[in-house]
Amino acid sequence: MTLWLLVTIIFGLVRLTGDPVAMKAEAGADAAYVARLKQDWGLDQPLPWQYLGFIGNLLRGDFGHSFEKSLPVRDIYFERLPNSLKLGFAAFIISIVLGVPLGMLSALKVNSWWDSTGKVVALFGLSMPGFFVGLVLIIVFGIHLGWLPVLGKGRSAFVGSDPSTWVTFWFRDWSHLVMPAFALGWYFSGAMLRITRSGMLDVLGSDYIKLVRLKGVPERMVVAKHALKNSMIPVLTFAGLNLLIMVNVAVVIEVIFNWPGVGQLLYDGLSNRDFPMVQGVVLMSGLMIVVLNFTIDVLYGYVDPRIRLSR
Amino acid sequence: MATVLERAPSLGGLSHVARRSYRIVADVPAIPLLILGTLTFVAVFAPVIAPHRKLTPVKPTPAQCQARFSMTDCPYVDNVPPFWMSGGRLDTPLGTDFLGRDVLSRLMYGARISLVVALTGTLFAGAIGTLLGVLAGYMGKWWDQIIMRITDAWLTLPSLVFAILLSSVRGPGVWNVVLILALVFWSRYSRAVRGEVLALRERDFVKLAEINGISTRTIVFRHLLPNVMNTVMVLFSLQLGVAVIIEASLSFLGVGVPPPEPSWGLMMAQERESLMDGKWWLAVFPGIGISMLVLSANMLGDWLRVRLDPQLRNR
Numbered sequence: 001m002t003l004w005l006l007v008t009i010i011f012g013l014v015r016l017t018g019d020p021v022a023m024k025a026e027a028g029a030d031a032a033y034v035a036r037l038k039q040d041w042g043l044d045q046p047l048p049w050q051y052l053g054f055i056g057n058l059l060r061g062d063f064g065h066s067f068e069k070s071l072p073v074r075d076i077y078f079e080r081l082p083n084s085l086k087l088g089f090a091a092f093i094i095s096i097v098l099g100v101p102l103g104m105l106s107a108l109k110v111n112s113w114w115d116s117t118g119k120v121v122a123l124f125g126l127s128m129p130g131f132f133v134g135l136v137l138i139i140v141f142g143i144h145l146g147w148l149p150v151l152g153k154g155r156s157a158f159v160g161s162d163p164s165t166w167v168t169f170w171f172r173d174w175s176h177l178v179m180p181a182f183a184l185g186w187y188f189s190g191a192m193l194r195i196t197r198s199g200m201l202d203v204l205g206s207d208y209i210k211l212v213r214l215k216g217v218p219e220r221m222v223v224a225k226h227a228l229k230n231s232m233i234p235v236l237t238f239a240g241l242n243l244l245i246m247v248n249v250a251v252v253i254e255v256i257f258n259w260p261g262v263g264q265l266l267y268d269g270l271s272n273r274d275f276p277m278v279q280g281v282v283l284m285s286g287l288m289i290v291v292l293n294f295t296i297d298v299l300y301g302y303v304d305p306r307i308r309l310s311r
Numbered sequence: 312m313a314t315v316l317e318r319a320p321s322l323g324g325l326s327h328v329a330r331r332s333y334r335i336v337a338d339v340p341a342i343p344l345l346i347l348g349t350l351t352f353v354a355v356f357a358p359v360i361a362p363h364r365k366l367t368p369v370k371p372t373p374a375q376c377q378a379r380f381s382m383t384d385c386p387y388v389d390n391v392p393p394f395w396m397s398g399g400r401l402d403t404p405l406g407t408d409f410l411g412r413d414v415l416s417r418l419m420y421g422a423r424i425s426l427v428v429a430l431t432g433t434l435f436a437g438a439i440g441t442l443l444g445v446l447a448g449y450m451g452k453w454w455d456q457i458i459m460r461i462t463d464a465w466l467t468l469p470s471l472v473f474a475i476l477l478s479s480v481r482g483p484g485v486w487n488v489v490l491i492l493a494l495v496f497w498s499r500y501s502r503a504v505r506g507e508v509l510a511l512r513e514r515d516f517v518k519l520a521e522i523n524g525i526s527t528r529t530i531v532f533r534h535l536l537p538n539v540m541n542t543v544m545v546l547f548s549l550q551l552g553v554a555v556i557i558e559a560s561l562s563f564l565g566v567g568v569p570p571p572e573p574s575w576g577l578m579m580a581q582e583r584e585s586l587m588d589g590k591w592w593l594a595v596f597p598g599i600g601i602s603m604l605v606l607s608a609n610m611l612g613d614w615l616r617v618r619l620d621p622q623l624r625n626r
Contacts, residue, residue, distance in 0.1 A: 005464035125604035132598035139591045278479040
C-alpha cells in the first residue's frame, strides 16, 4: 500500500513539476527530435496509459533504460550497489563506535562534564554537513599529511561472476575507505548519541531498575546487565534504518571522494540529464526503505512483547 | 536556575515585572541568536557592507599584476590567498576565487541566498504541512485516512534523495529550490501537527466551541492553530538547519542555485579542483558559513523544544 502510494507520488510529481524530455533536449532542439524522444518514452500517450505502463514495468522489475549507457537501469544499479554497501557499513560501524558509548556515558552521568561533551559532539555532528567534513579531511589527511588516498575506492571490486571476490572485496583497500566512511558516519554518530542517551535515561528511570538497585546489585551490573539490554531496542531499530539511509544519501560524499557507488550514479544521472537513471535509483531506495520498515515492524513484535499484546 | 538566584540580590530594587523579564532574557540562548543575528545582518546589508561586487573581479593593483604576470595592467588576479598568508592583501581579506572575485563579498551575498531560500522553503512547507495536519486531525474520517497515508508514503524517501529527484525534472534555479524544499518537508509538519490536534480535539474548550455552534473555520483558525504553534515553531527551527544543508547539497551537485550567483554550496563545488593544489581556503570558508548557520538553527531549535515542552526540561 505504502509502496504503491510512493510510486504514484513519484510518478505524479515528476509529471506535474516538470518535463523530463524538455530537460534532455536543449532549448533550441528540433521538434522532430523532441517528438521522437517523447515516443521512445511513451510520453505521447494519455496520462492514464502512461501511468499503467509505468506500474506494469515496475511490477516486472523493469526500471527503464539509461539514456547515456543504453543499459537497463537495474543492471547498472546492482553493479554499483556493493560499493555503496561497503561504504555504508563502514560509516555505520563508525557511527556506532562513536555514538553509542558516548551516549551511554552522558546518560549515566547526567549534567556532568561528560554530558556536556556529549551534547557538544552531537550538536556538531548534526550541524556540520558531511561534505564539509569530507573536504576538511581531504585537506588535512589527504593533501597536507598525505597519509590517505583521496580519490576512488581502490582496485578491489565485487564481481558477481567471480566468487573469490565475494569475500575479499569487503576487506581490501581500507585506506580508501577511512575518510569517506568517517565523513558519512559523522552526522549519524550525533543522532546515534542522542538516541542512546534518551533511551538509556528512560530505562534508568524505570521501576525495575529501581528494584534492581534496591536489591543491592552493584551499579556496574545494573548498567551492564539490566539497563543496557533494554535501552538498545530503540537504538537498534534506528540503526537499521540508518544503514539504509546512509547507503542512499551518500551522494555528495561519493561525489567528493569519487567513490563509485549508487550516489555517484545518481549524480551522473543528474549531470547527464539522464532522467530514467535518476528515477530508477530513487525508486530503488524507496523500495529498500519500505521493505526494511516493514521488516522492522514485524521484528519489533518479537523483541518487545508489549507491542504484540496491543495488536 | 543557579545563575538567576546568584544574581538576584543585585536586582533587588527592580520591580517584579522587570525581574521576570530579566529571567527570560537570561534564559535566552545567546550564542545561536548572536550567530543568526550577525548572519541576518550581513545578508540584509550585503550590498552596503560588502567591500567588492559579487559577480565582477576585483581590480588588482599594478604591483599585483607585476608579481603574477610581469605586466603593469591586468583584468584580474585569481586565487589571491587570505591576508595572513604571503601574497594576501587586506583589501581582499579572504582572498579571491578562480575568477578573481572577492571571497568575503561573495560569502556575504551567499548568506543572503542561503537564508532566503531556506526560510521561504521551510515557511511554505510549514504552512502546507500545518494546514493539512490540522485538517487531518480535526476532520478525521477519510480526510485523515487520505492525508496521513500520503504523508506516510512521502516520509519514506530520504529528503536528499527526494530533493534530487525533483531537481532532475525542475533543473537549477533559486525558486525551484524553494519549491523543492516546500514539497519535500511539508510531510514532517502534518505528521506532528495531526497528533497534537487529535489530543486537542478532545479538550473541553474545543468541545464547548462545537456545542455553541461555532463554525469549523473559526475553530480551526481561532482555537486549534494557536495551540499547535509551539510544535510548529520547534519543528521550523530544526528543519531550517536541514533545509540549509539540502540547499547547499543541491547547489554543490549543480542542480540548486545556478552558477554566477554566490551560493555557499556552489562555491564549495567550484573550488574542489583548486583544493588539490593546496588552496584550501576557497572551500573551507563557505563550509564554515554553512556549519555556523546550521549549528545556530539547531541550537535554537533544541532550546525551543526544551523551553516549550516542560517534560523535557531536565533532559
